[in-house]
Amino acid sequence: MSTYEAKLQGREEIAQGTMAFHFEKPAGFIFKPGQAIDLLLPDAPDLVAGSARHTFSIASAPFQDELVVATRMRDSAYKRALSALPIGTQVRLEGPSGSLTLHSDRARPALFMAGGIGITPFMSILRQAAKDRLPQQMVLLYSNRRPEDAAFLAELQQLARQQPQNFRLVATMTGMGKSQQPWDGATGAIDEALVRQICAEIAAPICYLAGPPAMVEAVRHSLGDAGVNDDDIRSEEFYGY
Ligand SMILES: Cc1cc2nc3c(=O)[nH]c(=O)nc-3n(C[C@H](O)[C@H](O)[C@H](O)COP(=O)(O)OP(=O)(O)OC[C@H]3O[C@@H](n4cnc5c(N)ncnc54)[C@H](O)[C@@H]3O)c2cc1C
Structure with missing residues (x-):
């Protein structure tokens, strides 16, 4: 892992309570879609020793600047220190790290399963795949409580419309009772029934999971119960949720 300096260029809310932070890409920084960085914040009043570092998957794709x-x-x-950073602040990045990257056997489909903010590594993979016009088949199961919470949902829906042969999106909501927005898509968790249904439609996928530890563990069980071999499952747990 190498260390880089990068300037905060902007930030915006991309779902309720969810922010995206844009940094300039340091010269020489090379990564694969799905990889992560450690983001080290400059001194802030309530950051105690060791707490200035967090790991984040890179949501942008390598082709982006x-x-x-x-x-x-x-x-x-x-998070308080991060949200208070003035635009233009230099932060330290370490990385890239992580191996939640797309398998090289393009004949095998990819089945991505994201819980909430676990969508980030898959955004990078899907954005780069669309740019490269990868013919590989990809399915994304994306679970949130409500559409209001679902980061990047509109972009994902657009990617699915643009590449109907290669990319299928199944977004599912588990808490529509508390939503103010209309939703005519799937509801309920990513469970064994959903996984079985998708696995019956695509041959021998490599499965990728990312999200809160409890979600990753539950979906891993569902995959096992649906007969997916453990060797075909790759996962990343986002601690702290
Ligand atoms: C590879 C990777 C990629 C990630 N990508 C993202 C991302 O794209 N977006 C995102 O929002 N988050 C991501 N995370 C999680 C992120 O690093 C933070 O843990 C999360 O945002 C919670 O931070 P917090 O400041 O809200 O909570 P914190 O106060 O930092 O943490 C809350 C609690 O989480 C537990 N915890 C924290 N770190 C660990 C650890 N390493 N091992 C075990 N328990 C721990 C502790 O119990 C802690 O008290 C990623 C994590 C990993 C490992």
Whole structure:
């Protein structure tokens, strides 16, 4: 892993309580879609030793000229310091790290399963795949409580419309009772029935999971129960949720 300096260029809310942070891409920084960086914040009053570093998957794709991370804005010391960073601040990045990257056997489909902000590594993969016009088949199961919480949903819906042969999106909501928005898509968790249904439609996928640890563990069980071999499952747990 190498260390880089990068300037914060902008930030915006991309779903309720979820922000994207845009950094300039440092010269020489090379990464694969699906990889992560450690973001080290400059000194801030309530950051105690060791808490100035967090790991984030890179949501932007390598072809883009910026680095974007996205996060749920919980009330932690780190997130308070991150949201207070003035635009133009230099931060330290370490990376890239992680191996939640697309398999090289293009004949095998990819089945991505994201819980909430676990969507970030798959955004990078899907954006780069669309740019490269990868013919590989990809399916994304994307679970959120409500459409209001679902980061990048409109972009994903557009990617699915643009590449109907290669990319299928199944977004599912688990808490529509608390939503103010209309939703005519799937509801309920990513469970064994959904996984079985998708696995019956695509041959021998490599499965990728990202999200809160409890979600990753539950979906891993569902995949096992649906007969997916453990060797074909890759996962990343986002601690702290
Ligand atoms: C590879 C990777 C990629 C990630 N990508 C993203 C991303 O794209 N977006 C995003 O929002 N988050 C991502 N995360 C999670 C992120 O690093 C933070 O943990 C998360 O945002 C919570 O931070 P917080 O400041 O809200 O909570 P914190 O106050 O930092 O943490 C809350 C609690 O989480 C637990 N915890 C924290 N770190 C660890 C750890 N390493 N091992 C075990 N328990 C731990 C502790 O119990 C801690 O008290 C990623 C994590 C990993 C490992």
